Amino acid sequence: MASAKRKRVDNHIEASSPRKKHHDASNELHVHTPSRRARGQPGAENGTPRSILKKTNGIQATTPRTNRTLLFETPSKPGRDATPNDSPTVVRNADRSARRKSNRRLLQQAINGADSDQEALDDDETLAQHILDADGEEGQHEPDGAQETVPLPETPSKRGRGRPKGSGKGGKLRKQPSPPPSELPAHEEYFWQNRPGGTKTSNNTLSSHSLLNHDEYFQAMQSYHDRHGPEMEFLLELHQRAYDQWVFELEEGFNICLYGYGSKLPITERFTAHLYKYLSARAPYKRSKKTPKIAVVDGYVPGTSIKEILITIASTIVPPNTKMPNQPASLLTYLLDFLSENPPAHPIPVIINSVDSPWLRRSPTPSMLASLAAHPSINMVCTADTPNFPLLWDVGLRAQYQFLFHDATTFAPYEAEIDVVETVNELLGRSGRRIGGRDGVGFVLRSLPENARSLFRIIVTEQLALLLMDNDTAAFNDDDHITATPRNKKVAQTRHGISESTQGVEYRVLYNKAVEEFVCSSEVGFRTLLKEFHDHQMIVNRNDAMGTERLWIPFLQEELEGLAEDLSGDIF
Amino acid sequence: MEHQRCYIYSPTEPEERARKRQRTSKPHFQAQLPERLQTFRDMWSHQEERIQETLEDADSSTQEAIANFVSASSQDTEDLSLAIPTALIILGPSIASHGPFFERLGRRIKHDTNNIYVVLTSGESPNLKTLLKNLIKKVTSRVDDDDDDDEMRRPLATSRNGPKLLDFDLGHLQEWQKRNRAQNIVLAIQDSNAFDASVLIELVDLLHSWLDRLPFVLLVGIATSAENLEDRLAGKTLRYLQGQKFDVTQPDEIIEKLFSATVARPDARLRIGPNISQRILKRQRDHVQNVQDFVDALKYAYMSHFYANQMSIFLKDGISFEDLSSDDVEVARTLPSFRSRVEQLLDESRVQEVRKLLDDDYHTFRVLTEAIASGQNALSSLNAAATILSRVRQALQMSPEVMCSTIWTRAAAGEIIGSPFLRETMLLVRRVPSDKFAQLLNALEHSEGDFVIDPRPYKQELEQLLEQNPDSTPLRTQHDVRNDSVRTTVVAQKVLLSKHKAALSKQDKAYSELVGRFHDEMECFFSSAFINPQTLLLSEVLIYDLKSPHTEVFQPKPRYAIERALALPHDYLGCDCCSGVAGKGEGSALSGTQPASAILYQMYLESGALINVSDLWSAFHAIAGEGEEEEDGESKTMQRGLAELKYLGLVKPSRKKTDHIAKTMWKGL
Structure with missing residues (x-):
């Protein structure tokens, strides 16, 4: 659309003065192409031809390298980064002097419109672009620039259209001014934030020690003191002031949904206590032994089901020893009918923590909860953690829920909701740490018969052998330690390649080995042994590209070596 | 991670509770919260009644028609059992209101005749088998209330009549029908658009094959159009249906009605301000289209006012000085509207009065209660004026068509007076021909006593004039454009345009005079009624117009x-x-x-x-x-x-x- 418009503009100003032309064109740019926006901005209003010069200055001012924040600058090894992408100094100097010119050239082209004859510009433009790119690259001290940048050609030789390989992604990013343009319309902002480029990341990997395991985490946790403790307490205090209001809202038949960053457990806990106290002071409980019953559901606990929720709610009102339907759906209708026929003295409060947890998200649950919430004898207080939770409910459900939403940002850590160590391991694909690393494996193996231990030893050695073989074929830097420091990225990359396709031991091979070593005599026995490993998640099944089944122990190499040592040393 | 997922709360340590009690028992700014909440409940119960009435009114005619259709179909099932009688109910796109509609309809149908009414939704009918199971369960559970283990009991019940029936066999229904003799089995398909087309087709085929034994009536809720449904069904299936189309009042019309029944109601004691009502209406139009949500929003506005505004105690019916706590009057003195009143008095150098207002609590209380009463009067005449203005526009068929609620919000914001909108309407009134004038008077007459001008004398006079009118052409006023003609004269090469009134007949003159009087009276009324409500003393109490809790609570981000x-x-x-x-x-x-x-x-x-x-x-x-x-x-x-x-x-x-x-x-x- 942009180019079409621009064309039209060009056509109709043909006759008018160059001043006008420039002005219009820059405006067009300003509106339609976000990437070039910043360029058009400085001095776009005074559209004199002179202002082109000003613009050139403007570009130099906004060349992104100055604004690049230090955040993602990878720790560069001194003395290393200069070597690989050394273009000859002469060329570099030439680049510097040519930069201004190239800038102007590019700008000119942008102003004249993209539809103008590209072929004519082709050569020089590539060069100009290239100079700019190379320049930006140097400014950024990318340590891995070695692989990504193609060295400058000595002479500007004839080349195909478009920019040279390798400068593509990075180059585009560099053209972006890094302070984000403010007040874009939503769709433009989406494209701005999703712009191509910026995907170039280093190949560094975490060393295995940087992640804490459960014990370490727990230890660190106990000694940790949050510096924002008082402020969080203050936030809680603020929310506490609203409790009476919430009670009033519940009484008026609304349900409440709390959202915002931070665990809302402390709030619901305190609110439940408040509600309990409030209800105990009320008519049916005052001066009687009875206590109000508040159903609390912890939706974040894995496996929470609608049935449990319904049973818990039913237990507050339905007399015990009543036979209730088994199916959740009929249980729900039963409960609702019961509530309508024997309305309780006050609506039953139901507190649901994390109503948007994965276990309460699936299809029938939200609608069942909604019809529960719609009943006048149920008061529901929910908390929702994810940012997009309203998408769970369509208009109909939302109307049934009758939610009033309150921002309950607490900044409290999600202590109960998240298993931190587990989540991070899963996030990084290191699920092998699940059973507690080497020690955990040892623990399991010790409880298994001799045969199982030998089988596991076989797998470990086989996998190690495979890894070493792969490293040899990679034949670049045969360190025993494949801790991929930035120094040997290539190794890391190859290793990475392995992990995708050919990692692990082939099932058949393993079986044969096992039979050879008299670990088992039949495939059934073999399977039984493996099952134990599967159950403890010590081993992972996967099919490679060819469809052959492979078994793989989800550990890093160092850990495998340690395991092999332990196994052969007969520690277990 | 052994953690209980669902449990009944039990308090932990008693000393913690003691600490809490201490906290809540400290002096509270919410002094007369119970009284205020009581006032709220009184007031809201009135509103709720109105809402219920309006809602029942709104689709009563459609429901009546559908109920008639159902009972009519039961009478002629004997002679033609060729096709299933089907009501195609066009519900419109707001799915949130479909459920309540079918619920009301069900009540009605069950109430009217000996019918069985079952609602099926797409959620519980992923395939024909489950649909039938549900259908049977729903129909038969009317009689034996809880049949939890249907697998266990059902076969026993039927086994003596031959082979066991599967639990999705309509034979169960037949059995049931033998015992209960229901006139009709009304099957409402709530969201036909969400049903799998093949399930619908199979269902219709099956129902048709049972039609000679079971008196089915289908009600199909349609969000799009009947044509759409027709396209989805196969031609053969269509022949099994005998349809009739019913249009349901669209939610925006209901909302409009609700609005005039609640917010723009003549005797409302608390008014919802222009900003917030505009917000509510806009949200209705753009996002939800849901009656319940409108009611909730309104209720929440009332709740916020009485919960958070200490001054709302003044809205209590028959409030006496003793009802107030010591600082209530003091607080009232800090209100902006009170201050501006005092400043105004000072400008008029009525110092004595000011001194009294500031010192004498009882006197101030009297002034304030009077202000409440007069403010309520002013607001209800504002309300009446807005209603009349919209009626006038409707009667004169003026374009663009402006919703009553829009006029109301503009009036409440104090924007109507002196606006081109009002001027245009009044100009049109001035030159209205007699046929339309009669309509206008009729429309005004039908509006209940909220109009201070009595249209009847005008009507009588108009009738007299019309009797004397010799021909059938309507009478015109002197301002009517058709009575103007432009005369062109050329004097010394200059063109002079002069407007010229055509000679008016005697009746026209009299008519002009009549309309003129009407116009003047109306204008007078409008200019006195359209005030800016913000200038009223205690407008903060009379009008709730705070955006803050409302938006966040209903439209969270x-x-x-x-x-x-x-x-x-x-x-x-x-x-x-x-x-x-x-x-x-x-x-x-x-x-x-x-x-x-x-x-x-x-x-x-x-x-x-x-x-x-x-x-x-x-x-x-x-x-x-x-x-x-x-x-x-x-x-x-x-x-x-x-x-x-x-x-x-x-x-x-x-x-x-x-x-x-x-x-x-x-x-x-």
Whole structure:
């Protein structure tokens, strides 16, 4: 659309003065192409031809390298980064002097419109672009620039259209001014934030020690003191002031949904206590032994089901020893009918923590909860953690829920909701740490018969052998330690390649080995042994590209070596 | 991680409770909360009655028609059992109102005749088998109330009549029908659009084959159009149906009706202000289209007013001075409208009065209660004026058609008086021909006593005039354009245009005079009624027009809240440590003292679609580890932050590269 418009503009100003032309064109740019926006901005209003010069200055001012924040600058090894992408100094100097010119050239082209004859510009433009790119690259001290940048050609030789390989992604990013343009319309902002480029990341990997395991985490946790403790307490205090209001809202038949960053457990806990106290002071409980019953559901606990929720709610009102339907759906209708026929003295409060947890998200649950919430004898207080939770409910459900939403940002850590160590391991694909690393494996193996231990030893050695073989074929830097420091990225990359396709031991091979070593005599026995490993998640099944089944122990190499040592040393 | 998922709350330590009690028992600003809430409940119960009435009114005619259709179909089933009688109910796109509609309809149908009414939704009918199971369960459970183990009991019941019936066999229904002799089995398909077309087709085929034994009637709720349904069904299936179409009042019309029944009601004691009513209406139009939601919004406005505004006690019916607490009058004196009243009195140098207002509590109380009464009068005449204005426009068929609610909100905002909108209407009134004038008077006559001008004398006079009128052409006033003609004269090569009134007949003259009087009286009424409500004394009490809790409560921005908490934690925490560095730019606000998740999130914002955790790690260390040296603490917070980002759904694992995670959400979209 942009180019079409621009064309039209060009056509109709043909006759008018160059001043006008420039002005219009820059405006067009300003509106339609976000990437070039910043360029058009400085001095776009005074559209004199002179202002082109000003613009050139403007570009130099906004060349992104100055604004690049230090955040993602990878720790560069001194003395290393200069070597690989050394273009000859002469060329570099030439680049510097040519930069201004190239800038102007590019700008000119942008102003004249993209539809103008590209072929004519082709050569020089590539060069100009290239100079700019190379320049930006140097400014950024990318340590891995070695692989990504193609060295400058000595002479500007004839080349195909478009920019040279390798400068593509990075180059585009560099053209972006890094302070984000403010007040874009939503769709433009989406494209701005999703712009191509910026995907170039280093190949560094975490060393295995940087992640804490459960014990370490727990230890660190106990000694940790949050510096924002008082402020969080203050936030809680603020929310506490609203409790009476919430009670009033519940009484008026609304349900409440709390959202915002931070665990809302402390709030619901305190609110439940408040509600309990409030209800105990009320008519049916005052001066009687009875206590109000508040159903609390912890939706974040894995496996929470609608049935449990319904049973818990039913237990507050339905007399015990009543036979209730088994199916959740009929249980729900039963409960609702019961509530309508024997309305309780006050609506039953139901507190649901994390109503948007994965276990309460699936299809029938939200609608069942909604019809529960719609009943006048149920008061529901929910908390929702994810940012997009309203998408769970369509208009109909939302109307049934009758939610009033309150921002309950607490900044409290999600202590109960998240298993931190587990989540991070899963996030990084290191699920092998699940059973507690080497020690955990040892623990399991010790409880298994001799045969199982030998089988596991076989797998470990086989996998190690495979890894070493792969490293040899990679034949670049045969360190025993494949801790991929930035120094040997290539190794890391190859290793990475392995992990995708050919990692692990082939099932058949393993079986044969096992039979050879008299670990088992039949495939059934073999399977039984493996099952134990599967159950403890010590081993992972996967099919490679060819469809052959492979078994793989989800550990890093160092850990495998340690395991092999332990196994052969007969520690277990 | 052994944790109970659902449990009944039991209080933990008693001493904690004692501490809490102490906290809540300290003096409260909510002095007369119970009284105010009582006032609210009184007032709201009136409103609720009105709402119920309006709702029942709104679709009673349609429901009547459908109920008639159902009972009529039962009479002629004997002679033609060729096709299933089917009511196609066009419900419109607001799915939220479908459920309540069918519920009301069901009540009606069950009430009218000996019918069985069953609603089926798409959610419980993924295939024919489940649909039938549900149908049978719903129909038969009317008689034997809880049949929980249907697998166990049903076969026993039927086994003596031959082979066991499967639990989705309509034979059960037949059995049941033999015993109960229902006139009709009314099957309402609530959301036909969401049904699988094949399920619908199979259902119709099956019902048709049973039609000779079971008297089915189908009600099909349609959100789009009957044609759409027709397209989805096969031609053969269509022949089994004998349809009739019913249109249901669309929610926006109902909302309009509700609006005039609640907000723009002549005797409302608390008015909803223009801003908030505009918000509610806009939300209805643009997003929800749901009657219940409108009612909720209105209720919440009432609730907020009485809960949070101490002055709302003045709205209590028959309030006496003793009802007030000591500082109520004092608080009233701080209200802006009170102050401006005092200033106005001072300008008129009525110092005595001011002194009395400030010193004498009882006197002030009297003034204030009078202000409430007069304010309510002023508001209801404003309300009447807005209603009349919209009636006039309707009667004169003026374009553009403006909804009554729109006029009302503009009037309540004090924008109508002197607006071109009003002027245009009045001009049209002035030159209205007699046929339309009669309509206008009729329309005004039908509006109940909220109009101070009595249209009847005008009507009588008009009738007399019309009797004397010799021909059938309507009478015209002198302002009518058709009575104008433009005369052109050329004098010394200049063209002179002069307007010229055609000679009016005697009747026309009399008519002009009549309309003129009417116009003047009306204008007078409008100019006295259309005031700016904000200028009324105690307008803060009479009108609730606060945007603040209302918007957040009904239109929350959870994503924005989380993004803000993470990007600018200082906004929430208000701590000293994190604010110092905060500059204008986004990146510069980053500091090591912020919560780990916030630091991570801000770095996350700057990265591309893939993030290298190792680099993130070192960047995090560079920022968070400025002061302290302990490695573990940082790792821990970092790890926790990362887990939180995952929990919030901001990142997901990526298989593209080792130790990389993928970004899934972008800020502010």
